[in-house]
Amino acid sequence: MKEIEKPEKGNQIIEEAAQAEYKYGFVTDIETEVIPKGLDEDVVRRISALKGEPEWLLEFRLKAYRHWLTLKAPTWGHVHVPEIDYQDISYYAAPRHKKEGEAKEIDPELKKTFDKLGIPLEEQMRLSGMAVDAVMDSVSVKTTYRERLAELGVIFCSISEAVKDYPDLVRKYLGKVVPYTDNFYAALNSAVFSDGSFVYIPKGVRCPMELSTYFRINAAQTGQFERTLIVADDDAYVSYLEGCTAPMRDENQLHAAIVEIVVEDRAEVKYSTVQNWYPGDKDGKGGIYNLVTKRGLCRGDHSKLSWTQVETGSAITWKYPSCVLMGDHSVGEFYSVALTNNWQEADTGTKMIHLGKHSTSTIVSKGISAGHSQNSYRGMVKIAPKATGCRNFTQCDSLLLSDTSGAHTFPVIEVGNDTSVVEHEATTSKINEDQIFYCNQRGISTEDAVGLIVNGYAKEVMAKLPMEFAVEAQKLLSVSLEGAVG
Amino acid sequence: MNALKQYIDLYDESREVIEQQSPALLNNLRRIAREQLENARLPRKGSEDYEATDLEEVFGHDYGVNVNRLPFDVDLSETFHCDVPNMSTCLYYSSNDAFHSSATAERNIGQVVVEPFSMAAVDYPELMEAYYGKLARMSDPTVALNSLLVQDGLLIYVPDGIVAERPIQLVNIFNAALDMMVQRRLLIVVGKNASIKFLACDHTQSPDYHYLNNQVVEIVAMQGSTIDYYDMEESTPFTRRVSSIYVTQHEGSNVLIDGITLTNGFTRNNYHVEVNGEHAVTQLLGMTIASGEQHVDSHTFISHNAPRCHSNEMFKYVLNDKAVGAFAGKILVKPNCPRVEAYQGNRNLCGAPTAKMYTKPQLEIYTDDVMCSHGSAVGQLDEEALFYMRTRGIGIDEARRLLMQAFVADVIDGVRLDALKDRLHYLVEKRFAGTLSNCAGCLTACRSN
Numbered sequence: 048m049k050e051i052e053k054p055e056k057g058n059q060i061i062e063e064a065a066q067a068e069y070k071y072g073f074v075t076d077i078e079t080e081v082i083p084k085g086l087d088e089d090v091v092r093r094i095s096a097l098k099g100e101p102e103w104l105l106e107f108r109l110k111a112y113r114h115w116l117t118l119k120a121p122t123w124g125h126v127h128v129p130e131i132d133y134q135d136i137s138y139y140a141a142p143r144h145k146k147e148g149e150a151k152e153i154d155p156e157l158k159k160t161f162d163k164l165g166i167p168l169e170e171q172m173r174l175s176g177m178a179v180d181a182v183m184d185s186v187s188v189k190t191t192y193r194e195r196l197a198e199l200g201v202i203f204c205s206i207s208e209a210v211k212d213y214p215d216l217v218r219k220y221l222g223k224v225v226p227y228t229d230n231f232y233a234a235l236n237s238a239v240f241s242d243g244s245f246v247y248i249p250k251g252v253r254c255p256m257e258l259s260t261y262f263r264i265n266a267a268q269t270g271q272f273e274r275t276l277i278v279a280d281d282d283a284y285v286s287y288l289e290g291c292t293a294p295m296r297d298e299n300q301l302h303a304a305i306v307e308i309v310v311e312d313r314a315e316v317k318y319s320t321v322q323n324w325y326p327g328d329k330d331g332k333g334g335i336y337n338l339v340t341k342r343g344l345c346r347g348d349h350s351k352l353s354w355t356q357v358e359t360g361s362a363i364t365w366k367y368p369s370c371v372l373m374g375d376h377s378v379g380e381f382y383s384v385a386l387t388n389n390w391q392e393a394d395t396g397t398k399m400i401h402l403g404k405h406s407t408s409t410i411v412s413k414g415i416s417a418g419h420s421q422n423s424y425r426g427m428v429k430i431a432p433k434a435t436g437c438r439n440f441t442q443c444d445s446l447l448l449s450d451t452s453g454a455h456t457f458p459v460i461e462v463g464n465d466t467s468v469v470e471h472e473a474t475t476s477k478i479n480e481d482q483i484f485y486c487n488q489r490g491i492s493t494e495d496a497v498g499l500i501v502n503g504y505a506k507e508v509m510a511k512l513p514m515e516f517a518v519e520a521q522k523l524l525s526v527s528l529e530g531a532v533g
Numbered sequence: 534m535n536a537l538k539q540y541i542d543l544y545d546e547s548r549e550v551i552e553q554q555s556p557a558l559l560n561n562l563r564r565i566a567r568e569q570l571e572n573a574r575l576p577r578k579g580s581e582d583y584e585a586t587d588l589e590e591v592f593g594h595d596y597g598v599n600v601n602r603l604p605f606d607v608d609l610s611e612t613f614h615c616d617v618p619n620m621s622t623c624l625y626y627s628s629n630d631a632f633h634s635s636a637t638a639e640r641n642i643g644q645v646v647v648e649p650f651s652m653a654a655v656d657y658p659e660l661m662e663a664y665y666g667k668l669a670r671m672s673d674p675t676v677a678l679n680s681l682l683v684q685d686g687l688l689i690y691v692p693d694g695i696v697a698e699r700p701i702q703l704v705n706i707f708n709a710a711l712d713m714m715v716q717r718r719l720l721i722v723v724g725k726n727a728s729i730k731f732l733a734c735d736h737t738q739s740p741d742y743h744y745l746n747n748q749v750v751e752i753v754a755m756q757g758s759t760i761d762y763y764d765m766e767e768s769t770p771f772t773r774r775v776s777s778i779y780v781t782q783h784e785g786s787n788v789l790i791d792g793i794t795l796t797n798g799f800t801r802n803n804y805h806v807e808v809n810g811e812h813a814v815t816q817l818l819g820m821t822i823a824s825g826e827q828h829v830d831s832h833t834f835i836s837h838n839a840p841r842c843h844s845n846e847m848f849k850y851v852l853n854d855k856a857v858g859a860f861a862g863k864i865l866v867k868p869n870c871p872r873v874e875a876y877q878g879n880r881n882l883c884g885a886p887t888a889k890m891y892t893k894p895q896l897e898i899y900t901d902d903v904m905c906s907h908g909s910a911v912g913q914l915d916e917e918a919l920f921y922m923r924t925r926g927i928g929i930d931e932a933r934r935l936l937m938q939a940f941v942a943d944v945i946d947g948v949r950l951d952a953l954k955d956r957l958h959y960l961v962e963k964r965f966a967g968t969l970s971n972c973a974g975c976l977t978a979c980r981s982n
Binding site: 453462 | 581584868869871881883884885886887888889890891892893894895896897898899900901902903904905906907908909910911912913
C-alpha cells in the first residue's frame with residue numbers, strides 16, 4: 048500500500064495533539080480543611096466524626112479498614128501503578144465555609160470554579176435543565192433542583208446527607224452490590240469514603256430530568272474517595288451523568304471510587320460518565336490514578352442497566368463498570384470509548400454476570416491509543432448454568448494512532464448451558480489509509496479527516512450519551528485527538 | 534499435598550539410574566529442571582490461563598514411572614496391521630515411552646533423519662546441543678518435569694533443501710497393565726527450504742488403567758521451510774495428556790499445526806509460537822468433539838517478533854453431555870513489527886445444558902500498522918437451518934449431524950494432506966454418529982472395527 052502521509056507531517060500532528068491543553072487544569076484558591084496525612088483507625092473514626100455519622104456506618108468503615116489491611120494491591124491489570132504510599136495521602140479535604148450557619152450559601156469562589164467548568168449550580172440556569180450535585184474534594188458543595196425532584200418523591204442528595212436523612216434506605220443498600228471485601232480499592236474506599244451522590248427513584252416514577260454529579264479534585268496531596276449509590280425501585284427510570292476534572296499537578300493523585308446501582312423490577316438506569324481527570328503532561332508526569340469499582344445489580348425481572356463511558360483522562364484508569372443480571376429478562380449494556388494519549392494507561396472493560404433466565408447484554412468498546420499510551424479492554428461474560436436462553440454480543444475495536452502505543456484485549460467468556468449464545472469480536476488496526484486518502488482527495492486535510500474518522504468510529508457509543516454530554520464528549524475527543532495520525 | 538513432590542522425590546531417589554540410561558545432554562538439562570522445580574507449583578483451577586483446568590489434580594494421581602526402562606511385553610507386529618488408506622507413511626511408534634520403527638520407516642532413508650535421542654546424541658551431537666531444550670520454557674512446571682524425568686525422545690531432522698516425500702507418522706500407544714505416566718519428547722528441526730509433513734496419533738489400548746502423557750515438542754523451522762504437524766488424539770476416558778508444543782519460525786517459513794481431539798479423558802494442549810523472521814506464516818487449527826466427561830483445554834500464544842508475518846488461528850469445539858472445553862489464546866505483536874496480520878477465531882457449540890465452555894481470546898498489540906482481530910462465539914445449532922432440513926425430509930438427528938459436520942469442516946479442510954483430510958471427514962462423521970469405537974478410525978486400527 049502506498050504511504051499517503053509523510054512521516055514528518057504525521058509526527059508534527061501528533062506532537063500538536065500531544066500538546067493540546069488540558070482545559071480544566073486550574074486550581075481554585077479556596078480555604079480548604081484538610082486532615083493530616085496518614086491512615087489508621089483514628090483517621091477513619093475522625094472522618095466519620097467530621098461527617099457526624101451514626102455508629103453503624105463507623106462500624107462498617109472500621110470493618111472495611113481492618114479487611115483492607117489484609118489485602119494487597121492487585122497487579123493483574125495491564126497498567127503500572129507504582130507503589131502508593133497510603134500514609135502519604137490526606138483522606139479528607141473540604142472547602143471551608145466562611146461562617147458557621149451559612150452552610151446553604153455557596154462560596155463565590157466555589158461557584159466560580161463550577162461556572163468555569165460549565166456546571167450550572169444556580170437554579171436560575173434552568174435552561175440547562177439538569178439537576179446537579181457538585182462534589183469538590185471530599186464533600187458535596189451543592190445539589191440543585193432538590194425541591195422539584197422531592198415533589199415526585201425522588202431523592203437526590205449527597206450521600207452524607209442521605210445518611211442523616213434517609214438512614215434506613217442507605218443502610219439497606221450500602222455495600223450490598225460492592226461489598227467491602229470485593230477488592231483492595233473497594234475496601235479502601237469503604238473505610239474512608241467521603242462524599243458522592245445518593246439517588247432514590249420511588250416506584251413508578253420516571254425522573255423528569257437528567258441527574259448529574261460533577262466531581263472535582265482541588266486540594267493537593269489528597270485522594271478522592273467518593274461513593275455513589277443509585278436505587279431505582281419498581282418501574283422507575285433515571286438517567287444519571289457523572290463528570291470529573293482535576294487541576295494540573297506534577298504529583299499523582301489517587302481517586303478510588305465506588306458506584307453501586309440497584310435496579311428493581313422493570314426499572315431502568317442509564318449511567319453515563321465523561322471521565323476527564325487530569326491525565327498528566329506529555330512526559331507522563333502527574334495525573335490522576337483512577338482506580339474505580341462500579342457495579343450494578345439488576346435485581347428485578349425486566350430491569351435494565353446501561354453504562355456509557357467516555358474515558359479520556361487519568362494517568363492510569365482501572366475501571367470495570369459491571370452488571371449482575373439477576374432478574375429474568377434483565378438487560379445490561381456497556382458502551383465505552385477510551386482514549387489514551389502520551390503516557391496514559393487504561394485498563395477498562397466490563398463484567399456481565401448472567402444469573403437470570405433470558406437476560407441479555409451488549410458490550411461495545413472502542414479503544415483509541417496514541418502517543419506512548421497503553422489501552423486495554425478487559426471483560427468477562429459469564430452465563431450461569433441456570434441462566435438459560437441468555438444472549439450476549441461483544442464488540443471491541445482498537446484503533447492505534449502511533450507505532451509506540453499499544454492496544455490489548457483480554458476478554459473471558461464462560462458459558463454454562465446450551466441455550467445461551469455469546470459472541471465476541473475484536474479488531475485492532477490503524478486508521479485506514481484509503482479513508483484518509485479519500486478525504487484528502489475531497490479537500491479535507493489529514494487532520495480533519497482523522498477527526499472525522501475517529502468520530503465516526505466512536506459514534507456508536509457517543510449516540511448513547513445524553514445530549515448534554517454528547518456535545519461535551521465530542522469536544523473532548525477532538526481536543527485530545529486533534530489530528531493525531533500515525 | 535504438592536503433586537510435583539512425589540516425582541521430585543522419585544527423581545532424587547533414582548537419579549543415578551536415570552542418568553546412566555540417558556545421553557549426557559539430557560542429564561545437563563535435568564539439573565536445571567531440578568532447580569526450577571524446587572519451589573514450583575502446578576497451576577490450579579482459576580490460575581491465570583487455567584480457568585477450567587486443575588493440573589495439581591491431573592498429576593496428583595499415583596502413576597507409575599518406568600524409571601528402569603523395563604521393556605513391555607507388547608507384540609507390536611500383532612497390533613499394527615493397518616495403514617491409512619491411500620496414504621503411505623513412514624511409520625514409527627512409541628509404545629508407552631519406548632520408540633520403535635516399522636518396516637515402512639525405510640522409505641525416507643537418505644532424506645530424513647528419524648532417530649531416538651540415544652542415537653542422535655552420538656550421530657548429531659551439534660544439532661542436539663543447539664536445539665534440545667532451547668525452545669521449551671522451563672518456567673512451566675510441566676516442561677520442567679518432562680525435562681527432569683525424560684530418558685529418551687525422538688529427533689526428526691530434515692536437512693537443508695530436502696522435501697520429504699512421504700509423511701512421517703508417529704503412533705503413540707499406551708499399553709501397560711498398570712497406571713502410568715510417560716514423558717514423551719520430540720525435537721523437529723527442518724532445515725532451509727526443506728519440507729516435512731508429520732502426523733502423530735495418540736491411542737490407548739488398555740482402557741482400564743490411568744495414563745498420563747506429559748509431552749514436550751520443540752519445532753525449529755528454518756528459513757523458507759514448510760512444516761505440517763498433525764496431532765490426533767483418540768484415547769480413553771482414563772487417559773490424560775498435557776502437551777506443550779514450542780515452535781520457532783525463521784524468515785519465510787510456513788508452519789501448520791492441527792490438533793484434533795476425538796476421544797480422550799483430559800487434555801491440555803499448549804502451543805507457543807515465536808515468529809522471528811519476516812514473511813513467516815503460522816496456522817494453528819484445532820478441533821474438539823467432546824462428550825461424556827471429556828475435558829479439552831487449549832492454550833495458544835503467538836508472538837510476532839518480526840514485521841510482515843501472518844498468523845491464523847481457528848479452534849472449534851463441539852461439546853455434549855458433561856464435557857468441558859476451554860480455549861485461551863493470545864496474539865502478541867511486539868513494537869516495530871509493522872504489517873503483521875494476525876487472526877484468531879474460536880467457535881463453540883454447546884449441545885447439552887451441562888456442557889461448559891470457557892474462552893479467553895486475547896490481543897496484545899504494540900505496533901500500529903497491523904491488522905489483528907479475534908472472534909469468539911458460544912452457541913447452538915441454527916434453529917432455522919435445522920428447520921429447513923427437516924422440511925426437506927431429513928430427520929432431526931441426521932440434520933444435527935450434518936450441521937455439526939459442516940461446523941467443523943473448515944478445520945479439517947485446513948489439512949494439507951488429502952488422504953488424511955478424507956480420513957478425518959470419515960472419522961468425524963462416525964464420531965458424531967456415535968459409532969466410532971476406540972481405535973476404529975485409528976490409522977493403525979490395532980483392534981478390529
